[in-house]
Amino acid sequence: MSLSTVQESITKESPKAAENIVFDTRDLNLWYGETHALKNINLAIKERDITAIIGPSGCGKSTYLKTLNRMVEMIPTVRTSGDIKYNGKSILNKGFKVEDLRTRVGMVFQKPNPFPKSVYENVAYGPKIHGIRNKKILDEIVEKSLRDAFIWEEVKDRLKENAYGLSGGQQQRLCIARTLAIEPDVILMDEPTSALDPISTLKVEELVQDLKQDYSIIIVTHNMQQAARISDRTAFFLNGEVVEFDDTETLFSNPTDQRTEDYITGRFG
Amino acid sequence: MSLSTVQESITKESPKAAENIVFDTRDLNLWYGETHALKNINLAIKERDITAIIGPSGCGKSTYLKTLNRMVEMIPTVRTSGDIKYNGKSILNKGFKVEDLRTRVGMVFQKPNPFPKSVYENVAYGPKIHGIRNKKILDEIVEKSLRDAFIWEEVKDRLKENAYGLSGGQQQRLCIARTLAIEPDVILMDEPTSALDPISTLKVEELVQDLKQDYSIIIVTHNMQQAARISDRTAFFLNGEVVEFDDTETLFSNPTDQRTEDYITGRFG
Amino acid sequence: MTTNSESNQNTVPVREMIEEKKKSRNLSSVTEKLVPTILFLFAMISILTTIGIIWTLFSETVEFFKRVSMTEFFTGTELNPLSQNPDFGILPLLNGTIMSSVIAMLVAGPIGIMAAIYLSEYASDRVRRVLKPMLEVLAGVPTIVYGFFAFTFVTPIIRSIWPEVGATNILSPGIVMGIMIIPMIASLSEDAMSSVPNSIREGAFALGATRLESTFKVVIPAALSGIIASFILGISRAIGETMIVTIASGSSKNFTFDLTQSMQTMTAYIVEVAGGEAPAGSTIYFSLYAVAMTLFVFTLIMNLLARYVSRKFREEY
Amino acid sequence: MKYLDLKQVQKRLNTRIVKNNILQYIFLLATIFGLIVLAILIFRVFTQGIGFINLDFLTGRLSTDANRAGIMGAILGTFWLMVVVIPITLIIGIGTALYLELYQKNGRIQSFIQTNISNLAGVPSIVYGILGLTIFVRALDFGNIVLAGGLTLSLLVLPIVIVASQEAIRAVPQHLNEASYGMGATKWQTIRRIILPAALPGMLTGSILALSRAIGETAPLTVIGIPALIIPFPEGIFDKFTALPMQIYYWTLDSSLVDEYANLAAATIIVLLLLLFILNSVAILIRNKFQQRY
Amino acid sequence: GSEEDTENESSGNTSADNNEEQESESSSDESSEPENEELEGSVVIDGSGTVYPLMSVLAEEYMLNVQQGVSVEVSRSGTSAGFEKFLVENGTDFNDASRLIKEEEKAKAEELGIDVKELKLALDGLTIVINPENTYATELTEQQVIDIFLGEYTTWSDINPDWPNEEIQTYGPNENHGTYEFFYENILEEQDLVESANLQQNYSTLVTLVAEDPNAIGFFGFGYYDNNKDKVRAVKIDFGEGPVEPSLDTIAEDGPYANFTRPVFTYLNTVMAKEKPQVLDYAIWVMENVNDFAGEAGFAPIPEEEAEQLANDLKELK
Amino acid sequence: MVRENFEDKLQVLKQQVLIMSEMAKVSLSQSLLALEQQDQTQAQSVFDQDNKINQIEDDINDQAIWLIAKEQPVAKDLRRLVMTLKVTNDIERIGDLAVNIAKSVLRINNEELPVEKQQVLTTASVVEQMIDLVTEAYVEEDLEKAFEIARIDDQVDRQYGDSIQKMLTYMTQHPSHISPITQLAFISRYLERAADHTTNIAEAIIYLVKGKHVDLNN
Amino acid sequence: MVRENFEDKLQVLKQQVLIMSEMAKVSLSQSLLALEQQDQTQAQSVFDQDNKINQIEDDINDQAIWLIAKEQPVAKDLRRLVMTLKVTNDIERIGDLAVNIAKSVLRINNEELPVEKQQVLTTASVVEQMIDLVTEAYVEEDLEKAFEIARIDDQVDRQYGDSIQKMLTYMTQHPSHISPITQLAFISRYLERAADHTTNIAEAIIYLVKGKHVDLNN
Numbered sequence A, B: 001m002s003l004s005t006v007q008e009s010i011t012k013e014s015p016k017a018a019e020n021i022v023f024d025t026r027d028l029n030l031w032y033g034e035t036h037a038l039k040n041i042n043l044a045i046k047e048r049d050i051t052a053i054i055g056p057s058g059c060g061k062s063t064y065l066k067t068l069n070r071m072v073e074m075i076p077t078v079r080t081s082g083d084i085k086y087n088g089k090s091i092l093n094k095g096f097k098v099e100d101l102r103t104r105v106g107m108v109f110q111k112p113n114p115f116p117k118s119v120y121e122n123v124a125y126g127p128k129i130h131g132i133r134n135k136k137i138l139d140e141i142v143e144k145s146l147r148d149a150f151i152w153e154e155v156k157d158r159l160k161e162n163a164y165g166l167s168g169g170q171q172q173r174l175c176i177a178r179t180l181a182i183e184p185d186v187i188l189m190d191e192p193t194s195a196l197d198p199i200s201t202l203k204v205e206e207l208v209q210d211l212k213q214d215y216s217i218i219i220v221t222h223n224m225q226q227a228a229r230i231s232d233r234t235a236f237f238l239n240g241e242v243v244e245f246d247d248t249e250t251l252f253s254n255p256t257d258q259r260t261e262d263y264i265t266g267r268f269g
Numbered sequence C: 001m002t003t004n005s006e007s008n009q010n011t012v013p014v015r016e017m018i019e020e021k022k023k024s025r026n027l028s029s030v031t032e033k034l035v036p037t038i039l040f041l042f043a044m045i046s047i048l049t050t051i052g053i054i055w056t057l058f059s060e061t062v063e064f065f066k067r068v069s070m071t072e073f074f075t076g077t078e079l080n081p082l083s084q085n086p087d088f089g090i091l092p093l094l095n096g097t098i099m100s101s102v103i104a105m106l107v108a109g110p111i112g113i114m115a116a117i118y119l120s121e122y123a124s125d126r127v128r129r130v131l132k133p134m135l136e137v138l139a140g141v142p143t144i145v146y147g148f149f150a151f152t153f154v155t156p157i158i159r160s161i162w163p164e165v166g167a168t169n170i171l172s173p174g175i176v177m178g179i180m181i182i183p184m185i186a187s188l189s190e191d192a193m194s195s196v197p198n199s200i201r202e203g204a205f206a207l208g209a210t211r212l213e214s215t216f217k218v219v220i221p222a223a224l225s226g227i228i229a230s231f232i233l234g235i236s237r238a239i240g241e242t243m244i245v246t247i248a249s250g251s252s253k254n255f256t257f258d259l260t261q262s263m264q265t266m267t268a269y270i271v272e273v274a275g276g277e278a279p280a281g282s283t284i285y286f287s288l289y290a291v292a293m294t295l296f297v298f299t300l301i302m303n304l305l306a307r308y309v310s311r312k313f314r315e316e317y
Numbered sequence D: 001m002k003y004l005d006l007k008q009v010q011k012r013l014n015t016r017i018v019k020n021n022i023l024q025y026i027f028l029l030a031t032i033f034g035l036i037v038l039a040i041l042i043f044r045v046f047t048q049g050i051g052f053i054n055l056d057f058l059t060g061r062l063s064t065d066a067n068r069a070g071i072m073g074a075i076l077g078t079f080w081l082m083v084v085v086i087p088i089t090l091i092i093g094i095g096t097a098l099y100l101e102l103y104q105k106n107g108r109i110q111s112f113i114q115t116n117i118s119n120l121a122g123v124p125s126i127v128y129g130i131l132g133l134t135i136f137v138r139a140l141d142f143g144n145i146v147l148a149g150g151l152t153l154s155l156l157v158l159p160i161v162i163v164a165s166q167e168a169i170r171a172v173p174q175h176l177n178e179a180s181y182g183m184g185a186t187k188w189q190t191i192r193r194i195i196l197p198a199a200l201p202g203m204l205t206g207s208i209l210a211l212s213r214a215i216g217e218t219a220p221l222t223v224i225g226i227p228a229l230i231i232p233f234p235e236g237i238f239d240k241f242t243a244l245p246m247q248i249y250y251w252t253l254d255s256s257l258v259d260e261y262a263n264l265a266a267a268t269i270i271v272l273l274l275l276l277f278i279l280n281s282v283a284i285l286i287r288n289k290f291q292q293r294y
Numbered sequence E: 001g002s003e004e005d006t007e008n009e010s011s012g013n014t015s016a017d018n019n020e021e022q023e024s025e026s027s028s029d030e031s032s033e034p035e036n037e038e039l040e041g042s043v044v045i046d047g048s049g050t051v052y053p054l055m056s057v058l059a060e061e062y063m064l065n066v067q068q069g070v071s072v073e074v075s076r077s078g079t080s081a082g083f084e085k086f087l088v089e090n091g092t093d094f095n096d097a098s099r100l101i102k103e104e105e106k107a108k109a110e111e112l113g114i115d116v117k118e119l120k121l122a123l124d125g126l127t128i129v130i131n132p133e134n135t136y137a138t139e140l141t142e143q144q145v146i147d148i149f150l151g152e153y154t155t156w157s158d159i160n161p162d163w164p165n166e167e168i169q170t171y172g173p174n175e176n177h178g179t180y181e182f183f184y185e186n187i188l189e190e191q192d193l194v195e196s197a198n199l200q201q202n203y204s205t206l207v208t209l210v211a212e213d214p215n216a217i218g219f220f221g222f223g224y225y226d227n228n229k230d231k232v233r234a235v236k237i238d239f240g241e242g243p244v245e246p247s248l249d250t251i252a253e254d255g256p257y258a259n260f261t262r263p264v265f266t267y268l269n270t271v272m273a274k275e276k277p278q279v280l281d282y283a284i285w286v287m288e289n290v291n292d293f294a295g296e297a298g299f300a301p302i303p304e305e306e307a308e309q310l311a312n313d314l315k316e317l318k
Numbered sequence F, G: 001m002v003r004e005n006f007e008d009k010l011q012v013l014k015q016q017v018l019i020m021s022e023m024a025k026v027s028l029s030q031s032l033l034a035l036e037q038q039d040q041t042q043a044q045s046v047f048d049q050d051n052k053i054n055q056i057e058d059d060i061n062d063q064a065i066w067l068i069a070k071e072q073p074v075a076k077d078l079r080r081l082v083m084t085l086k087v088t089n090d091i092e093r094i095g096d097l098a099v100n101i102a103k104s105v106l107r108i109n110n111e112e113l114p115v116e117k118q119q120v121l122t123t124a125s126v127v128e129q130m131i132d133l134v135t136e137a138y139v140e141e142d143l144e145k146a147f148e149i150a151r152i153d154d155q156v157d158r159q160y161g162d163s164i165q166k167m168l169t170y171m172t173q174h175p176s177h178i179s180p181i182t183q184l185a186f187i188s189r190y191l192e193r194a195a196d197h198t199t200n201i202a203e204a205i206i207y208l209v210k211g212k213h214v215d216l217n218n
């Protein structure tokens, strides 16, 4: 390795050519009945970034995430104000079709939740409901998605078996593959590893970092080291507010807000 | 601080005056039906020590813990061989009354499991079933136990309220108080913080370290840092065997067995 | 903290007190041994009930077959137990039973499952909390009331629409039985569907599925065993139902597939024969047991089948 | 490489959403269908029978004369049946449930008894009637008295009580038992102090529902043989009796003999439904009041 | 005489006003009786559904106004079924019958040592009914009726070409009932009923069936017709002397409707009667009062002397 | 309050660092006293002290590493522990330099030191002050004082340059004194290095507080 | 295999340490070449290199600390990262020493160096070998080589003592050469220090592998 290449590798990676904002949240407020769960959220989430959301229990992390694909609407008492723009379009008005949004914005949940079907059917489910019927194309999609989710090798011989026969970590990667199968732009992940053992957790983390090449990823996590390990930018939520949103390294090394520092160093409460 | 005192404080804490063995396990084997869950366990657990048990899921940690107060017998298919001596007496033979053993060896569980009764009744339960009926004595026991579990201040005004009104962390400390109320010698804890948020976890950890003054504590944990933080000695279980049992600092800094090193550094599997 | 532990040290000698009380524990150890025995005896009562049922039915049925051949009983299409030359073919009864059950299931099956889908998938919590108990009220209405309703209300309505229908017919009780079974199927299917974890539904929604798609492609397949079991139990219930058919379907022992006709089910036959105080000793008397045995075996098979299905196809989530 | 054509997806989306919306209403209709029938039934019964309900009817003796007929005898008959059914089913039902859930949790015996119970739950009530007729009325020679009917009904609803009690016991989280055992409590102490208090509301709810079933049952009584005319009030469980559903049955049958009997049947149905409604309300009340969150 | 008339009237329009009168009359009857001893226990009666309305009215009256301590239970499984229950050890006390006891039944009774006493209660006119919409077949000859039920005619037009070409639907009570047996033995002379006959266990069902089927023709006791005059129409039968409408007046053993008239009975187990005073007392009371209630229940009374004779026979059993 | 335990342990660690720096300062003072008085036995005692310093360094490092392992610190907590590793290294070096000075004193023995000895001792007292100052800065996490160190260090560097120059000149003129003066030159150099090490510590303090690297050494 | 990412990052870090030590060695070689050829421009280039070395040190340290923060290493992983912090410190010092040598070369300028220059250059090549050896030991985590370093260091110390002695003698005899020879003495001292630093690195390697502190420096 010549000296000059070293020098280059040392200087920080240059910023991406186009720093597109994929989700632009402006003055978002959200109430569950009387509970004011999100307060004046302003967050601009960049494309092809891994954005982590951390914060204590009940601070509104999951709520925010579920607002991004409007899953939060499944709770009937929810009201919102403010605006979220997905690639420039407001998604919060009723005219915007949620099913459409959700094909663009995939979601992976805390507990692995494969369908009680075969591995193959799990992955093919999304394409099928969106109208792909051709068996050959489906086969291709399934294989590609499973490969992209780093799980192809482990399941290729058991595609017809029930997904519940897989281990927890494999199930979670299967769920990620299922999401990849509909080729979303954004993948939301709500504590995707909190139900997994440490080994599976690491595998999923590596997968997430790999997916960054092609997807924008927003991940909620209780595990600060995880946020530190895998994300580019981190938002710290507290009581429904965004306290700090910065490059992960800055936030974890040198946070601006004392509350952030207290939280990440475990001095909270 | 004089130099000489510093020198002293630097050298390792001197071993305790009387290093009594509270639980001496010899060649313990345990089967669940055909599953050989514990294999030739030999462990000598010292009095007034915090002993941590770590290891991957399914390695037999909980099983071992539950063998120490014979809770494992609640599963009908269980068979054991070998011997466990509690303060010199063999506990595994049928003649030994489990109820006696369990009044000496308290247990705290993974999920906080208060009874659906008032805070007061929760703590008074143990003394009551053991025949203490006097209201004044019960009051005293309840207060003392709650104080020792660091939760008196938080609940003293709501002793008559249902325990399920407390937060998760408070519930867990209540469960610890409930165990303290029968003044056991040993407290077994099976992942006592795994259902708690980080703040509550720290509170319980501090409580555990405090209890060390008066009790011998054996704690199973998935969280290696927790084992490192609070325990004096750590046993590493793998596939039902004890791979390594050593001072916590040694085990985590300089393990003897490669499998231990792989596990604690997250290279397992 | 230290002050606490000091101040409280040994004020209450809990340990000594416990040790002391231990000696007086013998009484409780007697209780410990006695209780399981008593409870076992209680548990035996259900076994005795079964033995009682089987023994009763079986011994008298054997007597019946001494008088009437099995072939006649199971293949005879004539049932005239009281005539001078009595015929004892059970087929008319089986026919009535099956007809009424099929009609009932044609009503209860689709409506029940649709109601289950609505309650489990579409209704908000509040709506479900109101609707489900109301629906269950339907199941709590005594069958005699349904019988009254079928005979005095549903039949006349059917006849005004379809005059061919007899004043007693199998259609009306079949339909009313179906209505009675709706809540059973709705409720059991709804339970099966509700026990499909929400996380799986969320998984489907997150892929852009509509509610209908998540229901039919994910939830129902996952809950299929429970749904099938609910159908089988519904059939079993229809087969065993007595009062509605007794009142509304008359007592003609017709062997026909004509819905408009009066037919008799096995259960109605039993009521008829038992009448007030069934006369012991006659062939008719024994035929009652033979029919009851057949009925029992039928429902037993259904129940075992339902259990098997819900076991066999149960998904682990 | 993109497999999904976004335009296509968009296009399909509209039809998918419309389908969903239409079917939603069909499902709602199906749900409401049962309720509509229920409403008609109740409306009909009320309009037909309400005019006949008065104090004399409620407290009067049975009579062949529609104008004089009262249902006190039937009410008392039902009451005495319950006097037999309640203690028997509660004690045996809860006892069996405790045995199955706590003393014989696994193994052949448990699964044998369990299968047996779930099959019993599916045996048609008329078969119980035959059992009652053969065993209680004839073999034990009780005759068609309250006790015979009550025992028959008890056996009939016992599986329901057992299963409900089992569910109530199972709903008590295992970790509560562990906590209790972990403190050195014996099994019976744990049952008495932890499990029973926690499970009792569920058990009671289930028992009340079973009771409603017993109150409404007609078929077994028709087999046991209830006289069409019995005027004296039953004064205990050894008397002969008639019960509300039986009276409805006879009056429905005899409506061709005397037209007003149909109205009397409707009036009796109202009384029976009210009784069941009260019982169910109590059950729901208990359930809501004592529902535990663990 | 005069008492009887009142009863007959009241049977036509059952009204509450009459009840009191009736009761006071009955109680005067009672006071004229020498016996005043308080009886208790039960009287168990089963048997004919045809007789049931009469017997239940009698039983109620007895319980209410004669012996409050006695419980008379009346069931109605049918004559034949009732006999099977009657002719066993510790069987029922009475068995109502809409036909005479058969030889086999008598033999069985002897075998069991049961001494059976036949008590004729009243007279019933077997009434042939048609749907009220049926305005043509209102009068039939005895033979036509027989042929209809034997299946000789399939359509109404077979009987009379002017009548509609509709299939005749025949209805009747099933074999459990004495009414069926009377019809089968005495009218059809033991020829089998037409295959398609719709035979029902319950009279209410039967009434409804005929009331709703325009092509129906059925038969049952006069009482059931009497109570459903608005729903079914009685056929006037021509026994060779012109059409006769069944009524309490025409139904008599020697009246114009005699061919279709049959006596109804109750059979008393005299062994029981000797053991249980209330049974005998009830039997005697019934025979002394039955004619007062027959009309109300849709039956024609038997001759007074016959009733008195039976009552006296019974008194001798004491 | 949470993480009391960790805070306590950090406090203990800080105390030990202070003790260690006190020990290094004592070593340095002793070596300089030995120089001033040209006292051999004084010099000898420095060697003994050095072992203790090395030992306490190892202990502190072990504790810091153990705390990192078990407390998973981030942000300032982590910097504080990493800084402790660096700071002890510098303090240990100061102790080493005291040993080097003592060795040189032994080599000079009783030979005369006609020039610059005073100057060197003056510099030495400045260095001692620097150690005190940096210790204060460390305790108080005071950036002002840390930057002050850098300024003083520049001064020390200048003095060192002057001294060397003067010594070289003197040696050229008095070749007989070459040996002791060379030793004195080395001592001078050692003091300059000690000053550098205090500057390193000051850098570490700035890094701790600011989370950024600064180079005060030029 | 698990923790690939972490392993990868550790590997990257190791590579950078190797690059850094290569740079330090290059600096040292250049400074010695300057000495050998008494070439001023050669000396100048060492100064430029030093900045780069400082920068890469800061980067490596930041990365190591960041890895500690986010990967929660324990046992060997943690020791490896902590060691990296120590090792870069030593390498950086070697770079600094090269700068010091270059400065001395500038001070010597064209003046004649009649004695010991060869000897110093010989020592220098030994030190360069030590750097290579310790780099190998670091890559292979080879204890043998680490202990070998300690042995070579003793040799260097001895040579250094001899050289100083000879130079002092020579200076006494040739006072006119005092200034350049004093510089040469300093250079000699710098080389000895550089050897010490390689020994420190060797100690760190032993600590990494064994988890125990050893002192090779006496």
Ligand SMILES: Nc1ncnc2c1ncn2[C@@H]1O[C@H](COP(=O)(O)OP(=O)(O)OP(=O)(O)O)[C@@H](O)[C@H]1O
Residues within 6 Å of the ligand: A032, A033, A035, A037, A055, A056, A057, A058, A059, A060, A061, A062, A063, A064, A075, A222
């Ligand atoms: N369905 C709901 N109805 C009412 N309040 C809710 C609901 N879901 C969440 N909340 C409230 O909204 C707030 C934010 O909840 P949210 O689930 O977003 O927190 P979170 O940060 O994801 O917490 P966790 O880390 O525990 O998952 C909390 O106060 C919570 O109590």
Ligand SMILES: Nc1ncnc2c1ncn2[C@@H]1O[C@H](COP(=O)(O)OP(=O)(O)OP(=O)(O)O)[C@@H](O)[C@H]1O
Residues within 6 Å of the ligand: B032, B033, B035, B037, B055, B056, B057, B058, B059, B060, B061, B062, B063, B064, B075, B222
């Ligand atoms: N009730 C049981 N019946 C049969 N096998 C069991 C039972 N409980 C545990 N095992 C088996 O015994 C082994 C040890 O289980 P145990 O629960 O002690 O593991 P653990 O170390 O506590 O795991 P975890 O960290 O997941 O709690 C596992 O292989 C498990 O599958």
Ligand SMILES: [Mg+2]
Residues within 6 Å of the ligand: A061, A062, A063, A190
């Ligand atoms: Mg959340």
Ligand SMILES: [Mg+2]
Residues within 6 Å of the ligand: B061, B062, B063, B190
């Ligand atoms: Mg466990």
Ligand SMILES: O=P([O-])([O-])[O-]
Residues within 6 Å of the ligand: F093, F193, G093, G193
């Ligand atoms: O590390 P130094 O020897 O240059 O102080």
